Amino acid sequence: MNAAYAVEARGLDFTRGSTAVLKGVGLTARQGVIHAIVGPNGSGKTTLLRLLAGILRPSAGTVKILGRPLFAYSHLQRARTMAYLPQSLPGPLPLTVRELVLLGRTAHQGLLGLETRADREAVDRALDLARVAHLGDARLEHLSGGEMQRAFIAKALCQEPTILLLDEPTASLDPAHGLQVMELLAGLRSAQAVCTVMVSHDLNLAARYADEATLLHGGRVACQGKPSMVFAPERLEPVYGCGFERCPSSAGPGALLPFPRDVNPLQE
Template sequence: MRGNEMSHERETSREASSDGTDAVASQTALDVDELVVGYPGADGPVIDGQTLAVPEGEVTALIGPNGSGKSTLLKALANRLDPDDGRVLLDDRRVDSFDSKELARKLGRLSQQNTAPDTISVEELVERGRYPHQGFFESQTDGDEEAVDEAIAMAGVEHLRDREVGTLSGGQTQLVWIAMVLAQDTDILLLDEPTTFLDPRHQLEVMRVVERLRDESDTTVVLVLHDISQAARYADNVVALKAGTIYANGPPEAVVTDDLLADVFDIDSEIIETKHGPVVVPLDPLVEHSRNETNESEMLQRGESSSNKQE
């Protein structure tokens, strides 16, 4: 699919009430409607007028080259960036109409960079995920303890429970952070590059947690992945971004193709079908694409446009 096509059609009303409720007929977990978002001081928006429906209870992977807007879109879904235009809807309400704790009870997010004191124990860190469900000065309840136990078990870090976070490996630490966000007990989970820099074993463990969330709890998961084979293997839906636009959106077999990898990533590749899912083998960069991009960049610096280029 091309040109920001949707996996299914829906009608959208632009009327909003004072409490942030929007009249949208949608069965999706999150609705992105003509979203424009960027950063202060930037020349233009990173995400420019994009529309997307995130299916409920499924895994959606965001893929694309560096700078394509994957993490920016994820931040907008989590209300970490104010849109310049458009909106993101959760439960037919704009996400920016929720207060922080209310939103955190519905949507969990794990960013690329996370820090905690080295001396804090794994259990104590996971307990911090319960903050949206607690009032000031409230002690841990039986429900909190149960949620922490379940999160630790699902992330597979029971054997690390009493360890200090500073003594863990990178892969172990990532699983503990995932356990913390699982303890929030939300219906939607956003993960920004959860497997980057991990060894193959810990990558598999992270992705198996994602599978269990979908299969055992019907959690909606949206995650940014650099590994295209992982996206094709584990995701129900793949969204390919290029230069701030949604280039394609649909099931992996429709999105992860030789043509798309050439158009979006500028690579020649081979896709090998296996019983475990497709495997993407990058072969060569597309030199002609790179040259065209370089020439275009040089022309823009000189104040020219491709239409004025002399043949």
């Protein structure tokens, strides 16, 4: 068995001007796991994901991908290994969904960039997986927010990466589509041992699907480990500054319901 981590970040600092955005953050994830990064707005989640993707360089610390320092990867090698879905999608692009998804193949195409049958099959698979096959010919500017999000997820899948880095992939999706994306990631985890590191504000989706989680607070790791430990009201409350009630459920660990701290939901 290959003991190396798919993603291994140690002691990451990231400073912007005089502001320390991340301080001594570490995160490891093996192949075939979903690792959720959670935390309040501004806690450094996007910055951490961008460091893992190699879009930002840390002020201190190291990132290894499949056992090899990230800086030793060429752009092409990186693109063949990792797909990154940013939090804010780019503005209007004059493309159809299929054309966008085909861009995900760039790292696999030859020098001439000619589209092969394998490319077309990969695009079809990705469109299908992200449930946008019916939108292949639609222009991006005509899509709803959720459809756009799924089109970009399809593009990331079309890269056929070993590692998926997703920044709030379910943010603009309705509950059913959010679940579908998580089921898709769970399927990739078991079928292809894909390692997914994802930022999420949906604590319940993360608690249900993640194998491991990192809770950030003010640029530091507040808690890290199994979801049952991280997604506990006593861990979340000091970080988010609100209360959390666990609602019993027969479909899993029970939903976390946030409430204003000075109101006791049991007495309302």
